[in-house]
Amino acid sequence: MNRKSIQPILRFSLAIGLVALISACATQAPAPTENRSLAEQVRAPAAEERSGLQVYPLRNPAVTELTEAALAAEQAGDLDQATLLLERALRIQPRDPELLQHMAEIRLERGEWEQAESFAGRSFDVGPRVGEICQRNWRTMALARERLSRYDEAADARERLQACQIEPPTRL
Amino acid sequence: MDVIRLAPETIRTRRALDGWNEPRIIPLAHPPDRGAGTLLCVLRRLLFHSLLFLLGLGLGLLGPWVWWLDREAGRRFADRQWTQDSRVYARPLELYAGQALDLADLVVELEHIGLRSGDPTRPGRFARSARRVELHAPAFPFPDQPQAAQRVRVDFEGDRVQGLSDAAGRSLSLVRLPPAELGELLPTGSDERSLVRLADFPPLLVTGIQAVEDRQFRHHHGVDPRGLLRAAWANLRRGGVVQGGSTITQQLVKNLFLSPERSLVRKFNEAVMAISLERRFSKGEILEAYLNEVYLGQDGAQAIHGFGRASEYYFGLPVQSLAPEQIALLVGMVRGASWYHPVRNPERAMTRRNQVLAQFRDTGLISPTEHDRLRERGLELSRSDQRRQRPNAAFLELVARQLRQDYHDEDLRGTGLKIFTTLSPSAQRAAERGLADALRRHERQPGELQGAVILVEPSSGEVRALVGDRQAERRGFNRALDARRSIGSVIKPFVYLQALAQPERYSLVTPLMDAPIEVPIEGDEPWRPSNYDGTSHGEVALMDALAHSYNQATVGLGMELGLPGLFRLLEQLGVDPGPARHPSAFLGALSLTPLQVAQLYQPLAAEGYSTPLRSITQVVDAEGREIGRYPMRLRPIREDGALALLDFALRHAVTDGTARSLPALLHDDPGVRGKTGTTNDRRDAWFVGYTRDWLGVVWTGRDDNAPAGVTGAATALPVWAEVFNALPSRQLNRQWPESLEWFWIDWPTARLANEQCPNARAIPFIAGSNPTELSDCFEPASTSRRRRGRNR
Numbered sequence: 001m002n003r004k005s006i007q008p009i010l011r012f013s014l015a016i017g018l019v020a021l022i023s024a025c026a027t028q029a030p031a032p033t034e035n036r037s038l039a040e041q042v043r044a045p046a047a048e049e050r051s052g053l054q055v056y057p058l059r060n061p062a063v064t065e066l067t068e069a070a071l072a073a074e075q076a077g078d079l080d081q082a083t084l085l086l087e088r089a090l091r092i093q094p095r096d097p098e099l100l101q102h103m104a105e106i107r108l109e110r111g112e113w114e115q116a117e118s119f120a121g122r123s124f125d126v127g128p129r130v131g132e133i134c135q136r137n138w139r140t141m142a143l144a145r146e147r148l149s150r151y152d153e154a155a156d157a158r159e160r161l162q163a164c165q166i167e168p169p170t171r172l
Numbered sequence: 173m174d175v176i177r178l179a180p181e182t183i184r185t186r187r188a189l190d191g192w193n194e195p196r197i198i199p200l201a202h203p204p205d206r207g208a209g210t211l212l213c214v215l216r217r218l219l220f221h222s223l224l225f226l227l228g229l230g231l232g233l234l235g236p237w238v239w240w241l242d243r244e245a246g247r248r249f250a251d252r253q254w255t256q257d258s259r260v261y262a263r264p265l266e267l268y269a270g271q272a273l274d275l276a277d278l279v280v281e282l283e284h285i286g287l288r289s290g291d292p293t294r295p296g297r298f299a300r301s302a303r304r305v306e307l308h309a310p311a312f313p314f315p316d317q318p319q320a321a322q323r324v325r326v327d328f329e330g331d332r333v334q335g336l337s338d339a340a341g342r343s344l345s346l347v348r349l350p351p352a353e354l355g356e357l358l359p360t361g362s363d364e365r366s367l368v369r370l371a372d373f374p375p376l377l378v379t380g381i382q383a384v385e386d387r388q389f390r391h392h393h394g395v396d397p398r399g400l401l402r403a404a405w406a407n408l409r410r411g412g413v414v415q416g417g418s419t420i421t422q423q424l425v426k427n428l429f430l431s432p433e434r435s436l437v438r439k440f441n442e443a444v445m446a447i448s449l450e451r452r453f454s455k456g457e458i459l460e461a462y463l464n465e466v467y468l469g470q471d472g473a474q475a476i477h478g479f480g481r482a483s484e485y486y487f488g489l490p491v492q493s494l495a496p497e498q499i500a501l502l503v504g505m506v507r508g509a510s511w512y513h514p515v516r517n518p519e520r521a522m523t524r525r526n527q528v529l530a531q532f533r534d535t536g537l538i539s540p541t542e543h544d545r546l547r548e549r550g551l552e553l554s555r556s557d558q559r560r561q562r563p564n565a566a567f568l569e570l571v572a573r574q575l576r577q578d579y580h581d582e583d584l585r586g587t588g589l590k591i592f593t594t595l596s597p598s599a600q601r602a603a604e605r606g607l608a609d610a611l612r613r614h615e616r617q618p619g620e621l622q623g624a625v626i627l628v629e630p631s632s633g634e635v636r637a638l639v640g641d642r643q644a645e646r647r648g649f650n651r652a653l654d655a656r657r658s659i660g661s662v663i664k665p666f667v668y669l670q671a672l673a674q675p676e677r678y679s680l681v682t683p684l685m686d687a688p689i690e691v692p693i694e695g696d697e698p699w700r701p702s703n704y705d706g707t708s709h710g711e712v713a714l715m716d717a718l719a720h721s722y723n724q725a726t727v728g729l730g731m732e733l734g735l736p737g738l739f740r741l742l743e744q745l746g747v748d749p750g751p752a753r754h755p756s757a758f759l760g761a762l763s764l765t766p767l768q769v770a771q772l773y774q775p776l777a778a779e780g781y782s783t784p785l786r787s788i789t790q791v792v793d794a795e796g797r798e799i800g801r802y803p804m805r806l807r808p809i810r811e812d813g814a815l816a817l818l819d820f821a822l823r824h825a826v827t828d829g830t831a832r833s834l835p836a837l838l839h840d841d842p843g844v845r846g847k848t849g850t851t852n853d854r855r856d857a858w859f860v861g862y863t864r865d866w867l868g869v870v871w872t873g874r875d876d877n878a879p880a881g882v883t884g885a886a887t888a889l890p891v892w893a894e895v896f897n898a899l900p901s902r903q904l905n906r907q908w909p910e911s912l913e914w915f916w917i918d919w920p921t922a923r924l925a926n927e928q929c930p931n932a933r934a935i936p937f938i939a940g941s942n943p944t945e946l947s948d949c950f951e952p953a954s955t956s957r958r959r960r961g962r963n964r
Contacts, residue, residue: 060268060269060270061268061269061345061346062266062268062269062345062346063268064345065345065346066346080798080801081316083803084316084790085316087632087789087803087804088266088348090631090632090804091263091266091629091632091634092266092268092271094629094631094632094864094865095631095864095907103804114807115805115806118781118805118806118807118808119806121808122781122806122808125779125780125812125907125909126779126907129910
């Protein structure tokens with residue numbers, strides 16, 4: 001009985017915790033842009049501009065555990081391990097936009113531009129298409145396309161990025 | 173056997189050694205005779221001198237011989253490279269709360285891992301009740317992180333995991349079970365080993381083997397004169413060989429370097445080499461080699477060497493998880509693996525085990541109370557005969573082929589690779605059973621039909637199950653990989669995809685003409701395709717032509733688009749269809765394997781992201797270092813809008829078209845999409861169906877390609893349904909691409925309607941491709957003329 005009533009709260013707080021964790025790594029280290037890793041370049045501005053409508057799906061605690069471990073591996077510079085952990089999480093939730101975007105950012109870090117673009121695109125397709133995650137999607141695609149010298153498409157992506165910012169509906 | 177053959181020079185040296193004995197014996201046998209003549213005297217002197225010469229030669233050779241033995245022992249021990257089979261593992265099952273998983277399926281998975289019913293306080297056992305499974309998973313060295321043995325309680329609610337907790341009742345969010353072993357890839361033939369590091373052996377085994385085989389092991393220098401004397405004394409008293417007196421080092425030398433013959437010379441060589449090993453290597457290195465080398469029985473033609481393999485063979489457990497009495501049994505078998513064989517001679521094995529337990533007690537390794545308790549336990553063997561039948565042979569073949577793209581055979585054979593694959597044992601079982609059961613029900617004569625099934629997780633492209641024969645354990649022709657068969661109407665979605673990728677010309681409601689058609693063929697009679705039911709259906713909506721699989725409408729559409737475009741599309745999707753020749757290819761007159769068909773449909777099921785089908789995720793070497801990684805790769809298909817329309821049409825085929833018998837066969841239809849295929853004279857029957865979680869391809873037909881009386885809907889589709897019903901499925905939740913817009917259509921005309929029209933249907937269109945003509949039932953006053961939405 002008790003467990004049932006606690007679980008949704010737990011899940012929600014885990015989801016909040018994860019968001020806090022991701023934003024923390026952005027706000028705590030205000031490194032100059034050129035020194036930031038590519039993944040941080042994608043995440044940081046999106047977290048800073050988090051004013052519009054935000055949509056965060058509730059996370060499965062198993063996925064949360066794997067994502068946090070992937071984030072820790074990433075920060076320790078072990079991108080192989082981070083990839084492996086995210087793949088495990090994706091086997092549990094193959095259509096989770098947050099996971100797909102995280103994978104896109106790891107691929108960006110590894111210099112796998114095409115894969116970064118693909119994963120970000122897939123994240124956008126299955127994602128909320130607004131808010132922070134949408135910005136990270138298009139920022140990743142823009143960066144990847146620039147590296148692939150597809151400048152026109154990169155400019156498109158920058159334009160799409162602006163459309164992610166939707167003001168939250170005013171509630172009465 | 174790892175007996176190293178002695179080189180020819182060794183044999184020569186041996187003869188010289190034998191010669192060394194002669195001078196001592198022969199002079200005694202022929203005492204000098206003083207009364208002989210001069211000739212005799214000369215002869216005698218000659219003989220004496222030559223004997224003296226031989227003696228000198230013998231003595232002179234002994235030194236080099238010992239030196240050579242010493243050097244060889246050191247060199248061979250350092251260079252020894254044991255061949256180890258490359259092992260293949262299934263995907264490890266990850267358990268988490270909320271997971272779609274049956275209790276029965278979990279039990280299947282546990283049994284594949286090697287767990288069996290019993291007291292879950294002991295590793296390798298599980299206990300099940302109505303809604304709970306308590307299990308004790310053995311340790312497993314995952315390459316990313318070695319995992320200790322753990323006790324887990326899994327609570328179920330219906331066909332879902334409700335929660336996980338550890339032995340203390342603490343809730344767990346994620347549990348990764350050890351992977352099931354699928355068998356060996358390219359078995360090496362004679363030997364079976366799994367090397368274990370000394371630190372990874374259970375302490376009782378390491379101390380126990382010394383207590384039983386060589387109590388002075390820590391102190392001696394390779395040979396143990398006191399032990400030898402004690403053994404000799406015991407043998408003398410009892411009038412026969414009752415004790416060996418060989419040290420662990422001597423036994424190792426014997427097993428590694430020498431032939432099994434018993435002779436003084438061998439004994440001498442053994443002692444020299446044992447002392448040599450002790451001089452050059454640590455006790456730890458010697459003991460580790462011994463524990464991995466010692467002979468512990470036969471598995472058919474294969475010798476079982478080492479405690480690691482023996483533990484897996486006799487108990488189905490990694491050596492780390494052995495209980496004390498199991499350790500005692502194996503330690504006892506060292507003295508004679510076939511004499512004390514626990515299966516063939518269980519009573520003898522039991523007596524020997526209890527002797528060993530008593531020795532453990534006498535040396536203080538176990539307490540007297542523990543000894544009394546352990547003696548009472550049965551042998552509890554868990555040999556699975558599965559290994560000999562080579563299950564999963566079809567899937568392993570796919571693994572071997574994908575590995576050969578990156579490695580040479582000699583790198584794969586005997587190097588002890590660990591290959592982590594994507595196979596799901598429970599899905600594999602569902603596929604095997606589904607095919608066997610459904611074929612039996614749907615064939616004209618028993619045993620007439622054959623079939624193949626492939627199950628894929630669409631978004632990652634991971635192959636979860638592969639069946640290449642209705643008798644899955646049979647090795648031989650692998651139809652899933654090698655049967656190139658005509659694919660029939662299974663090709664049609666790709667003809668229509670070509671059309672839908674041109675939204676300015678085609679949409680789902682574009683009228684097509686299903687009427688007799690004549691296609692001129694250069695140098696041949698014109699081709700006149702007919703429909704399956706022999707009638708033409710006149711003007712039909714594009715989506716209906718596909719769903720009902722009308723041939724004439726499809727050929728008409730194909731001719732507008734051209735054959736090269738279709739072949740380019742197939743290539744783009746990762747399948748080489750061969751050269752394009754005859755327009756009958758629009759109706760599937762081209763031969764592909766079931767695996768290729770799965771590759772074609774993968775991007776459809778994965779919402780427009782193509783990925784190569786893969787069976788391997790990771791390869792690590794014998795030391796656990798990663799040497800190969802096969803990460804998930806995505807490639808967006810440019811025509812994602814067209815793919816989404818096609819997806820919608822393939823749902824229509826299941827609800828209203830040729831696959832409409834499917835929903836009634838399913839326990840639960842989460843929105844399956846599918847396409848049937850039947851070839852000329854009913855030789856081949858295909859069904860391809862998918863949800864977000866599973867893509868399944870089924871082929872059935874006769875091996876001799878004779879008419880088999882099969883059809884996609886009547887033969888292949890029931891197999892698919894049977895398989896799918898046994899799989900855990902989740903809800904379908906399609907996210908439509910941004911480029912789609914939805915309109916009410918006065919179905920099946922190409923006219924706009926509104927919600928109130930009796931035939932109104934919501935149909936997706938790529939933006940701008942919708943019809944503009946209004947239906948008669950359209951009421952302009954209506955509020956919602958147009959419906960936009962993404963989620964449906």
